[in-house]
Amino acid sequence: MVRYTDIRASNTLINDSTAPRIAVFVGGTAGIGQLTIKALVATGASVRIYLIGRKSSNDRAHVFMKELQSTNPNAEVIWIEGEVSLLTDAKRVCEVIKSREKHVDLLFLTTGYAPFGPREETAEGIEITLSLGYFSRMMFVLQLLPLLRQAEAARVVSVLGGGLMERPTSIDLDDLALEKPGRFGPIKSQMLSATMNTATLDKLAADSPGVTFIHSYPGWVDTGNVRRGFEPNSWKAWVAWLFLEPLIYLFSFSDKESGQRHLFLSTSAYYGGRGVPWMGKAGVNTSGKPMNGLFLANYRNDCTLNAGVLSVLREKSTEMIWKHTQEVLQPYL
Numbered sequence: 149m150v151r152y153t154d155i156r157a158s159n160t161l162i163n164d165s166t167a168p169r170i171a172v173f174v175g176g177t178a179g180i181g182q183l184t185i186k187a188l189v190a191t192g193a194s195v196r197i198y199l200i201g202r203k204s205s206n207d208r209a210h211v212f213m214k215e216l217q218s219t220n221p222n223a224e225v226i227w228i229e230g231e232v233s234l235l236t237d238a239k240r241v242c243e244v245i246k247s248r249e250k251h252v253d254l255l256f257l258t259t260g261y262a263p264f265g266p267r268e269e270t271a272e273g274i275e276i277t278l279s280l281g282y283f284s285r286m287m288f289v290l291q292l293l294p295l296l297r298q299a300e301a302a303r304v305v306s307v308l309g310g311g312l313m314e315r316p317t318s319i320d321l322d323d324l325a326l327e328k329p330g331r332f333g334p335i336k337s338q339m340l341s342a343t344m345n346t347a348t349l350d351k352l353a354a355d356s357p358g359v360t361f362i363h364s365y366p367g368w369v370d371t372g373n374v375r376r377g378f379e380p381n382s383w384k385a386w387v388a389w390l391f392l393e394p395l396i397y398l399f400s401f402s403d404k405e406s407g408q409r410h411l412f413l414s415t416s417a418y419y420g421g422r423g424v425p426w427m428g429k430a431g432v433n434t435s436g437k438p439m440n441g442l443f444l445a446n447y448r449n450d451c452t453l454n455a456g457v458l459s460v461l462r463e464k465s466t467e468m469i470w471k472h473t474q475e476v477l478q479p480y481l
């Protein structure tokens with residue numbers, strides 16, 4: 149187990165030589181992404197952060213950026229507006245980053261929510277929560293992989309359900325878009341996104357040994373994320389507000405602790421051996437080794453092997469998921 153005191157101690161060692169110099173946050177306009185940016189900027193290190201968000205977050209994002217600037221004048225935060233649920237726009241944002249940077253040290257992905265309402269598609273015909281939780285995230289990974297490979301110790305962190313929500317035996321490989329009648333729902337969408345995240349990141353990690361990949365489950369963090377999935381003012385939204393949200397409030401990590409835990413995920417050599425030096429026993433990747441690869445990190449920052457799930461996934465599902473992913477992304481790549 150990684151103790152919180154050790155996490156905080158590790159984060160105090162973040163400086164100009166250990167911080168990710170160029171970081172891209174997709175989902176950093178709110179919640180865990182935003183908390184992690186705050187924690188990173190508060191280290192005082194010289195970092196350049198690309199903050200990606202949709203038009204409706206523009207004003208909020210600029211208030212946040214001013215706050216960051218006063219916390220740490222060495223931090224440069226660049227806003228790129230993009231409707232990231234759309235693959236066309238995700239690609240356009242990546243093109244902007246590629247035109248400005250030669251390498252990227254950190255790609256931090258947190259967009260998404262569990263849908264408690266009816267199935268809803270983006271203008272590109274992809275169910276929106278699958279796009280935010282998986283397809284758009286993979287578009288960012290694939291587009292920025294050449295720049296990540298150019299970095300000395302690059303890292304991709306996808307925050308969703310690593311080690312906890314993968315269910316390769318429950319997903320229907322013939323319906324990875326959740327289109328069949330009765331197949332759609334909040335748990336199915338989250339489980340499928342998490343399973344596909346792990347499968348694809350596991351595959352990409354094998355092809356990119358210089359990049360550290362992490363799929364994490366954040367535990368409960370009171371970000372208002374649960375509210376996003378309900379139709380406003382529906383009876384379900386009221387039930388969630390009355391019962392679920394107080395429960396989340398009671399059992400959540402504090403904002404500060406969540407930010408520190410995700411900063412550790414983004415910087416510590418505990419994962420893969422590169423980053424802020426880690427003196428204790430190192431975490432292990434999905435092959436059980438303390439070296440680069442894919443790490444499934446639970447809410448306490450421990451690495452879970454999830455060996456049973458991983459072997460079923462690799463044997464039966466990864467190739468089908470990869471094929472489907474390529475079919476969905478190809479028109480936009």
Ligand SMILES: NC(=O)c1ccc[n+]([C@@H]2O[C@H](COP(=O)([O-])OP(=O)(O)OC[C@H]3O[C@@H](n4cnc5c(N)ncnc54)[C@H](OP(=O)(O)O)[C@@H]3O)[C@@H](O)[C@H]2O)c1
Nearest residue numbers: 175176177178179180205258259260261307368369371373
């Ligand atoms: N918080 C938890 O307790 C918890 C637990 C388990 C798993 N998770 C998962 O972990 C991830 C991060 O959670 P979080 O609490 O940090 O999430 P969050 O605060 O609710 O949202 C994160 C980001 O998603 C973006 N987003 C949401 N809907 C969008 C849409 N339709 N189009 C474009 N962007 C959209 C938000 O942008 P705007 O600022 O523009 O709205 C925000 O930047 C999510 O996938 C969540 O489902 C969270």
